[in-house]
Amino acid sequence: MHEMAIAEGILDIAKEHAAREKSDRITKIGLLIGEMAGVEEDALRFCFSSLVQGTLAEEAELSIKRMPLVGRCDACDYEKQIENYNFICPKCGGGLAVVSGRELRVEYLEMD
Ligand SMILES: [Zn+2]
Structure with missing residues (x-):
C-alpha cells in the first residue's frame, strides 16, 4: 500500500532526528x-499507528496540515486556489502551473 x-x-x-538529538x-x-x-x-494514520508499535514513536501524535492546491499563471503571474481541476487563468485565459498542493513532508518533530 502506498500509504x-x-x-x-x-x-x-x-x-x-531522534538519534541525532539523543532522544528516545x-x-x-x-x-x-x-x-x-x-x-x-x-x-x-492507520498505517502509521500500526507501524510505530514498539518503536520510539509509539505515542507520537500525527498532526497533519493540508495545503490547498494553488496555481500561478505562466503568462500574467496571477495566482489562485485551484478548484474543480480548472487550470485556466481567469485573468488572461492562460494555463496555471501548480505552485503548491503537491507537497508531502515532515514539517516538525517534537520529542522528549
Ligand atoms: Zn493569466
Missing part, C-alpha cells in the same frame, strides 16, 4: 500534505 511506504518514510525521518521518545510529528499529494489521511 504504508509513506508512513515508513516518516518513521525513518523521525528515528533519524517522539511525542509529535507535524506533516504537511498537499491536496494533490495523493495521500489518504485516514489510511496514512
Whole structure:
C-alpha cells in the first residue's frame, strides 16, 4: 500500500532526528500534505499507528496540515486556489502551473 511506504518514510525521518538529538521518545510529528499529494489521511494514520508499535514513536501524535492546491499563471503571474481541476487563468485565459498542493513532508518533530 502506498500509504504504508509513506508512513515508513516518516518513521525513518523521525528515528533519524531522534538519534541525532539523543532522544528516545517522539511525542509529535507535524506533516504537511498537499491536496494533490495523493495521500489518504485516514489510511496514512492507520498505517502509521500500526507501524510505530514498539518503536520510539509509539505515542507520537500525527498532526497533519493540508495545503490547498494553488496555481500561478505562466503568462500574467496571477495566482489562485485551484478548484474543480480548472487550470485556466481567469485573468488572461492562460494555463496555471501548480505552485503548491503537491507537497508531502515532515514539517516538525517534537520529542522528549
Ligand atoms: Zn493569466
